[in-house]
Amino acid sequence: MLIRIDSSIIGPLASKASVSSRKRMNFNFHTDPADPLQRMLHASDRGTYVQPHKHEDPDKREVFIILKGKAAAIEFNVEGTITDVVYLDHDAGIFGVEISAGSWHSVVTLADNTVLFEVKDGPYSPADDKYFAPWAPKEGDTGCAAYLENILSQIDRR
Numbered sequence: 001m002l003i004r005i006d007s008s009i010i011g012p013l014a015s016k017a018s019v020s021s022r023k024r025m026n027f028n029f030h031t032d033p034a035d036p037l038q039r040m041l042h043a044s045d046r047g048t049y050v051q052p053h054k055h056e057d058p059d060k061r062e063v064f065i066i067l068k069g070k071a072a073a074i075e076f077n078v079e080g081t082i083t084d085v086v087y088l089d090h091d092a093g094i095f096g097v098e099i100s101a102g103s104w105h106s107v108v109t110l111a112d113n114t115v116l117f118e119v120k121d122g123p124y125s126p127a128d129d130k131y132f133a134p135w136a137p138k139e140g141d142t143g144c145a146a147y148l149e150n151i152l153s154q155i156d157r158r
Contacts, residue, residue, distance in 0.1 A: 003029055005041070005117065008069060013043040014113040022139075024109075033124040041067070042116045044109040049144040051058040052076055052106040059101035060121040060129075065088035066090045069114025072155055075096040076104040080135035085155050088116070104133055108151060 009027060017025040024044035030037065052074075055062065064073060066088035075084040086097040087110075099105050107116070115121075137143040 005067070009041065010043070010115050013041055014068070014115060017043035017048075018045055019110070024050075031123070033123065035124075036122045038118075038120040038122045038124055040118050042107075042118055043117075044071075044114050046109050047145075048109050049139055049148050050106045050108070051139050052080070052104050052136045053130040054102055054104050054133075055120070055130055056102040058121075058128065061101050061128055062099040062105075063096060063119045063134060064088065064099075064107060065096040065117040065119075066094070067115045067117055069112070070110040071114050071116060072108045072110055073099065074106050074108060074151065074155065075099070076106075076133065081106075085136070096099040106136075106151075108148070108155070111112065152157070 013025055013027050017023060023046075024042060027041040027043075029039040029041075064071070068090065071088045073086045073088060074082055075085050086094065088094055088097060101121075132138065137147050
């Protein structure tokens with residue numbers, strides 16, 4: 001069976017993300033969390049906050065491919081200092097990034113209605129899927145907006 005990724009999925013998903021309190025929404029292509037290959041779309045608007053995290057023990061790689069909009073994949077060291085940034089921009093010809101297992105990272109949305117295709121090693125288990133950075137605010141904390149603005153100001157200088 002062929003699974004089509006087109007505007008009939010991306011448009012409604014981006015619309016749902018725009019009205020979501022988190023400013024983002026997922027669409028999973030895998031039907032079971034035990035699937036060894038997790039495949040999904042992420043639609044998001046500016047201002048959504050993804051707490052820096054890493055995937056290890058079990059080790060999991062992540063790949064993000066930009067379908068629409070702009071985003072930045074950011075890598076941090078163990079102290080929380082930004083060590084690398086890849087700007088994902090389909091129009092500029094920067095289509096994707098692979099994030100190594102065990103790497104502290106986050107993705108920041110740089111344009112409303114951004115849609116990324118993600119592929120990640122499975123299976124998905126909430127107990128050990130990701131480990132959140134202790135040096136960054138948890139999603140929903142009052143410091144998230146200020147932390148995100150600080151990240152944006154740092155990557156704008158690169």
